[in-house]
Amino acid sequence: MIGLGLCPSASADELQWSTPLGELPGENRDQALVVVLITNDVSTEWESGRVSRRASFAEKCWCGESFLRAVSDVPSGFFHPSAPVYWQHWPLGLPHVLTGGENVTGPGRCAVVVTDGFYRILEFFVGVPDRGELTALIGDAEDTRRWMRQHTKQPSEFTKQIADRNRQRINRLWKLELDQQLVAMGESSQQKVAGPIEEAERFTEEAKVRLSPLATQLQKVYLKDVQLRFGLTELSDFERLVILEQHSATRLAWTSVMAPFIAGADLRSVYEDLVEIVWDRKMMSLRRHEDDSASDDALDNWISRHGDQDPFAFEIQLPRLSRSGQRQRVPVSEVAERHGLGWKDLDSEIKEVPIRQVTTRELATWLTRHERRPIDVRRPSHARFLFFRSATDRPYPIRDGEPPARSITMIRQVKR
Known part of the structure; x- marks a missing residue:
């Protein structure tokens, strides 16, 4: 806990972040707020090349100075011992071992989530907040918490109150979409309370x-919106959109x-989906405090159950929006399909070997532990599978763009 309103000249290195996902003190948890800064920085947990059990408390942050300026502008009256504001930085960028051993030079990504002391989402913000925006975000979070407390038995009511407030901030196109989503929520709640x-x-x-x-539908509206506002048409233009999204x-x-539709949800359970929806990129999940060496051993134990010389595969899921059909595999000709060389044939073949779905954290930990060569899971296209001829062989990435x-x-040759 830090009263940053009293130290406007603090630097990013001096800022004392509380532990990501850490439990808050019970005596003031009911009144506390947690401001979570989520970025695509790489956690110092991975910097040494080995998985560190104790990540650095002061994480590096690409937008640290800008964020501090926003924090310094929050009135000191917002910070009170009986209603503290806790600050956390969640660096969710992929480590070098999953980016081919190279430093990621892409644009910085940033989101801010304000939760209550139980990590229930109150407000959500994409971009680096400037002076005044962070203050407004905290104020909105207090309003949301008050509405949640008034309607604990009827969450649809506080959803509508948040929607009514936010409706004043959007144009006609988005107002129509908001109203349609409220109607859809009402229809679904009639079937299931x-x-x-x-x-x-x-x-x-x-x-x-x-x-x-919800995200799939809003993405369609969003892409039309930015095309009109920024004149985006080419693929390279949408790469520029990543930079534009640094601005709120x-x-x-x-x-x-x-x-309104994610307020009240536990951020600890939804942050991976939420971040992948905004970034449309794979991200590195945080290490939870309950994780131990047994969780790190799970992948090794699975591999050991198969023969050392037997093939197996890891499956890496697409980012959330891409799973909904936004990104397709490269087309295959009819001739190739007639010869049994289409995507359905690949899926059929690879299912005949032991296959395990892995998270980015599991994969990065396993590669680091066994000093394996880095793999780029994103470039030149998403690696959907990593195929191993044997446990001692290097992985062969099977990509959607090839x-x-x-x-x-x-695979057929190895299986013979």
């Missing part, structure tokens, strides 16, 4: 179920519509 906010796990699971279809105005309408014929031929 939403869980009360006190039932945190149930409430969060229901929010996660809504998240994917770019996704303000999108977040204004999204926020025709599957070569991979199919190799």
